[in-house]
Every structure is written in C-alpha cells, then in structure tokens.
Amino acid sequence: MKNKLVIVTGVPGVGGTTLTEKAIEALKKEGINYKMVNFGTIMFEVAKSENLVEDRDQMRKLDPDTQKRIQKMAGRKISEMTADAPVIVDTHSTIKTPMGYLPGLPKWVLDELNPDIIVIVETTGDEILMRRLGDGSRNRDLESTGNIEEHQFMNRCAAMTYGVLTGATVKIIKNRDKLLEEGVEELLSVLK
Amino acid sequence: MKNKLVIVTGVPGVGGTTLTEKAIEALKKEGINYKMVNFGTIMFEVAKSENLVEDRDQMRKLDPDTQKRIQKMAGRKISEMTADAPVIVDTHSTIKTPMGYLPGLPKWVLDELNPDIIVIVETTGDEILMRRLGDGSRNRDLESTGNIEEHQFMNRCAAMTYGVLTGATVKIIKNRDKLLEEGVEELLSVLK
Amino acid sequence: MKNKLVIVTGVPGVGGTTLTEKAIEALKKEGINYKMVNFGTIMFEVAKSENLVEDRDQMRKLDPDTQKRIQKMAGRKISEMTADAPVIVDTHSTIKTPMGYLPGLPKWVLDELNPDIIVIVETTGDEILMRRLGDGSRNRDLESTGNIEEHQFMNRCAAMTYGVLTGATVKIIKNRDKLLEEGVEELLSVLK
Numbered sequence: 072m073k074n075k076l077v078i079v080t081g082v083p084g085v086g087g088t089t090l091t092e093k094a095i096e097a098l099k100k101e102g103i104n105y106k107m108v109n110f111g112t113i114m115f116e117v118a119k120s121e122n123l124v125e126d127r128d129q130m131r132k133l134d135p136d137t138q139k140r141i142q143k144m145a146g147r148k149i150s151e152m153t154a155d156a157p158v159i160v161d162t163h164s165t166i167k168t169p170m171g172y173l174p175g176l177p178k179w180v181l182d183e184l185n186p187d188i189i190v191i192v193e194t195t196g197d198e199i200l201m202r203r204l205g206d207g208s209r210n211r212d213l214e215s216t217g218n219i220e221e222h223q224f225m226n227r228c229a230a231m232t233y234g235v236l237t238g239a240t241v242k243i244i245k246n247r248d249k250l251l252e253e254g255v256e257e258l259l260s261v262l263k
Numbered sequence: 264m265k266n267k268l269v270i271v272t273g274v275p276g277v278g279g280t281t282l283t284e285k286a287i288e289a290l291k292k293e294g295i296n297y298k299m300v301n302f303g304t305i306m307f308e309v310a311k312s313e314n315l316v317e318d319r320d321q322m323r324k325l326d327p328d329t330q331k332r333i334q335k336m337a338g339r340k341i342s343e344m345t346a347d348a349p350v351i352v353d354t355h356s357t358i359k360t361p362m363g364y365l366p367g368l369p370k371w372v373l374d375e376l377n378p379d380i381i382v383i384v385e386t387t388g389d390e391i392l393m394r395r396l397g398d399g400s401r402n403r404d405l406e407s408t409g410n411i412e413e414h415q416f417m418n419r420c421a422a423m424t425y426g427v428l429t430g431a432t433v434k435i436i437k438n439r440d441k442l443l444e445e446g447v448e449e450l451l452s453v454l455k
Numbered sequence: 456m457k458n459k460l461v462i463v464t465g466v467p468g469v470g471g472t473t474l475t476e477k478a479i480e481a482l483k484k485e486g487i488n489y490k491m492v493n494f495g496t497i498m499f500e501v502a503k504s505e506n507l508v509e510d511r512d513q514m515r516k517l518d519p520d521t522q523k524r525i526q527k528m529a530g531r532k533i534s535e536m537t538a539d540a541p542v543i544v545d546t547h548s549t550i551k552t553p554m555g556y557l558p559g560l561p562k563w564v565l566d567e568l569n570p571d572i573i574v575i576v577e578t579t580g581d582e583i584l585m586r587r588l589g590d591g592s593r594n595r596d597l598e599s600t601g602n603i604e605e606h607q608f609m610n611r612c613a614a615m616t617y618g619v620l621t622g623a624t625v626k627i628i629k630n631r632d633k634l635l636e637e638g639v640e641e642l643l644s645v646l647k
Contacts, residue, residue, distance in 0.1 A: 170571075171574070225627075227420060235368070427561055
C-alpha cells in the first residue's frame with residue numbers, strides 16, 4: 072500500500088505551514104510519521120547536486136528548459152520519498168509574480184508527483200491582510216484584500232485543474248482567526 | 264455524422280436528473296431519442312462483468328489502479344453508445360468527499376469520453392439547501408449555503424478544465440425554484 | 456533567447472484590443488516591436504491557403520476534425536512568428552456560444568502555441584454593459600451584468616488551466632472606466 076502524498080497550499084500569510092506543523096506534531100503522537108518537504112527547497116537541492124547553482128538566488132536565473140527539468144526531477148524525488156513514509160509538500164497553488172499568477176505545479180511536475188490530496192488553506196482577505204500587517208511586512212509589499220481574494224480565486228482554479236489532471240481530491244480548509252484548532256482538526260482528518 | 268455526447272452535472276439537490284428526464288421526454292415527442300446513462304451505473308456494470316464486484320458497495324473498495332481502469336472502460340463504453348443514438352451522461356463535475364472535491368471526470372476518463380457539451384445545472388445555495396431539507400435529508404448531512412456555493416464554485420473550475428482538455432463547451436443552466444420550465448427549455452436548446 | 460509570446464484575452468467590450476494597441480504603440484517608441492495577431496484571422500488564412508474556405512463565414516462549417524487541424528496549424532504558425540519578434544495574440548479565453556462557453560485555446564492549440572503569459576483584461580459587469588450599450592449593440596444581444604460576470608468567471612478558470620498546462624503565468628489587468636492609462640501601464644510592465 073502506497074503512502075499518501077498530500078500537497079498543502081495557501082497564499083502567504085494564511086498560515087498553511089503552521090497548520091501543517093501542528094498537524095504533523097499531533098500525528099507523531101499517534102505513531103503516524105509524515106515527512107514534510109518544501110518544493111522549492113527540494114528543487115534547490117537537485118540544482119545544487121548538479122552544480123547548476125550555489126545559492127537559492129541563482130535558481131531564478133536558470134534558463135526555462137533547465138528550470139523545467141529541475142522541477143521534474145524534484146517532483147520525482149518527492150514522489151519516491153513516499154516509499155518510506157507519507158509525505159506533505161509545502162508549496163503554493165499559484166505564485167503571484169509581476170508577470171501574473173505562476174502555477175506552482177505545472178503539468179510536467181504533476182505527472183511526476185502524482186499527489187493523492189491537494190489542500191488549500193484559506194481565510195478571508197481581511198484576515199490575511201491583518202496577519203501580514205502583524206508580520207511586519209513592509210507597506211509597499213501589502214496587497215489589498217481585493218487582490219488577496221483574487222489570488223485565492225486563482226488558487227482554487229489551479230488546484231482544481233491539478234485534481235482533474237491527476238485524480239487527486241481538492242480539500243479546502245479554513246484557517247480562521249482564533250479557530251486554529253478547527254483547521255488543524257480538519258487537516259488531521261485528511262492526513263490520517 | 265457523430266451523435267452528440269452531453270454530460271449533465273450539478274450538486275445533489277439542484278435537480279439535474281429531473282431536468283434531464285423532462286428534456287428527454289420532450290425530445291422524444293419530436294423524434295429525437297436520447298439515451299440517458301449514469302456514469303456510476305456503467306462503471307458498476309463494467310466491474311460486475313469482470314467479476315470484480317457483486318454489489319455497488321464493493322466498488323469503492325477496488326484498488327486505485329483497478330478503479331482507474333474501470334473508469335476508462337466505462338468512458339469508452341459510453342462513447343461507443345453514440346454510434347446508435349445521442350447520449351446524456353448523468354454525473355457530477357466534482358463529488359464532495361471527506362478527502363475533498365473528487366473530480367468526476369479525471370483526464371483519463373475525458374480522453375475516452377470525448378464529450379461535446381458539459382452542462383452545469385446551478386441555483387443559489389439557499390434554494391439547494393431548502394430542496395435538501397424538503398428531501399427529508401438527515402440533519403447531519405446538511406451543508407451550509409456557503410459550503411454549497413463553494414462546491415458549485417469548484418464544479419465550475421473542474422468543468423472548464425474538462426472543456427479545455429476536450430474542446431467541449433461548458434453550458435451553465437439555472438434551475439431556479441418555480442422556473443423549472445425555463446431550465447428545461449435551455450437544456451432543450453443545447454440538446455437539439 | 457526566445458521572443459515573448461503573450462496572449463491577451465477579455466470579454467467583448469472590455470477593451471482588450473484598445474489596450475493592446477496602445478501598449479504596442481508605446482513600446483514602438485522604445486524600440487520594442489511587438490507583432491499583434493488575431494487568432495481567428497490566422498486560422499482563416501491557414502484554411503484559405505489550403506483552399507478549404509473562401510470567406511470567414513465558411514469557417515464554422517468545417518467539420519470538427521478539420522477545424523481542430525486548422526487550429527493546430529494556426530497555433531504552430533503563431534509560435535513560429537516569435538523567431539522574428541515578440542508576439543501578442545488577440546483572442547478570447549472562452550467564447551460564449553449558444554452551446555456554452557467554448558475554450559479559445561483547447562489543449563491541442565496550447566501544445567503548439569506554448570505561450571509565456573496569458574493576460575485577462577477585466578472590469579465590472581456594469582462597466583462592460585455600459586460600454587456595450589454605447590457601442591450601439593442591438594438590445595437583443597445584450598447580456599445582463601450577472602451573465603457578463605459569469606463569463607468573466609469562466610474566463611479565469613479557463614486561463615488558469617491554460618497556465619497549468621503550459622507553465623505560462625496568468626496576469627489579470629483591470630481596464631476601469633477613465634483609468635485606461637493605468638491598464639496600459641500594467642500591460643506594458645508585462646510586455647517589456
């Protein structure tokens with residue numbers, strides 16, 4: 072029986088990583104040991120092992136074909152990890168760039184990853200804005216709540232496409248202020 | 264000339280099956296004889312003919328690879344039915360499961376089905392909630408209107424992905440309370 | 456280094472073509488010479504060169520397989536144009552037809568086009584309705600603001616699917632009344 076591969080996504084500030092860490096900790100007490108990996112980190116490791124880069128800043132300077140090849144290799148590497156343990160991939164459904172929303176898991180990555188479940192952690196644009204303000208983000212980086220909601224809209228579209236291409240389910244989990252435990256419980260129900 | 268293959272989808276309680284039956288009845292009077300099939304039923308027939316299951320409850324216990332193979336065979340079988348008559352497939356764009364929204368027509372099924380039109384039957388979350396209440400659904404199964412609307416959102420995303428992958432059009436038909444006839448008329452205009 | 460291939464989409468009346476023309480004009484002054492093509496026009500040229508049609512009205516009468524082949528050839532032709540200059544394709548994310556929303560760039564076209572950026576030009580349903588009224592559109596062609604917003608919703612879904620299939624970014628640009636220059640500036644930032 073194959074171990075689960077779960078992808079956890081969410082806009083910056085929504086608290087996806089916190090939620091995931093809490094869920095993993097709770098599962099450990101029950102003897103379920105998820106391995107948590109960050110997609111970008113695995114990509115960097117692959118590129119470094121091929122002597123293509125020395126630090127993470129150099130990653131974005133790779134030519135598109137090399138980047139695509141590294142992405143595929145990272146996808147395969149993560150997929151192979153499920154031989155030993157269930158895996159959670161911490162990543163983004165789409166990344167907001169000056170050129171627009173970049174899909175975090177383009178088709179060639181999905182084909183390698185073959186995920187079971189894609190989780191989208193969401194809350195209202197207002198709550199995300201307040202959390203980002205609290206984070207001490209510099210003002211010029213702040214998006215309006217309208218823009219945050221647009222980002223979350225596109226994340227749903229991308230995630231559902233990931234589901235259609237792979238057969239994975241798409242689980243939307245709300246991470247509301249003061250209701251962290253509810254979010255953790257929901258995530259746990261999916262990971263078990 | 265190939266007969267039409269139309270897929271009719273909608274969340275539970277929206278009335279997609281009723282709408283379809285009424286449209287088929289009306290078309291029969293005009294000498295157009297659509298065959299209506301339920302995707303899940305065809306899958307069960309395929310699995311049964313291979314002696315994999317005896318009753319429908321056993322379907323979900325099939326291992327994922329077998330399930331995928333059965334899905335493909337069901338898709339092919341339905342596609343072949345269009346040799347004799349136009350076909351309507353009664354199914355769901357996504358199915359809400361505890362693990363998240365499961366795409367009703369993952370890529371490998373679409374590749375076999377090759378549909379012409381994907382219909383989404385919709386109405387407001389409020390109306391769907393009231394219909395489910397009227398259905399005598401048990402309370403614990405009831406979703407909030409917000410959750411129903413989230414489900415409809417994801418159904419649109421999935422259906423549009425089906426369209427991009429196959430070239431099918433995606434038709435949204437409203438099935439509002441007391442306006443059933445309007446919904447039937449709209450569906451008829453697509454089926455003719 | 457490959458020249459950029461940018462696809463600009465938007466519902467009728469949103470002003471995508473105007474925005475694109477203004478941006479191209481501004482770039483010309485900076486020595487950046489984008490070629491602007493209309494996807495439908497290229498398709499027609501391809502079909503005409505094969506003696507399949509004589510005028511554009513005949514395009515929709517082509518059988519589906521021929522249409523698909525012409526679409527692919529048009530996609531390849533546009534992609535090849537980027538050898539000489541950066542290219543903007545003026546088209547639609549989805550086309551509203553009586554049979555539903557038809558994807559403007561189905562999978563087989565995307566595979567040929569391989570775009571870098573997909574732009575969606577948007578504004579509110581109200582503003583689009585007012586612009587269409589001002590255009591002298593005949594009343595019977597007018598959609599309600601609700602229907603325009605539904606169309607924009609499906610355009611986002613389709614565009615994000617295009618992104619996942621190709622790795623292109625999806626950029627949403629607002630073209631608000633009296634704020635044309637802001638829209639042009641945003642488009643310029645993507646084209647440069």
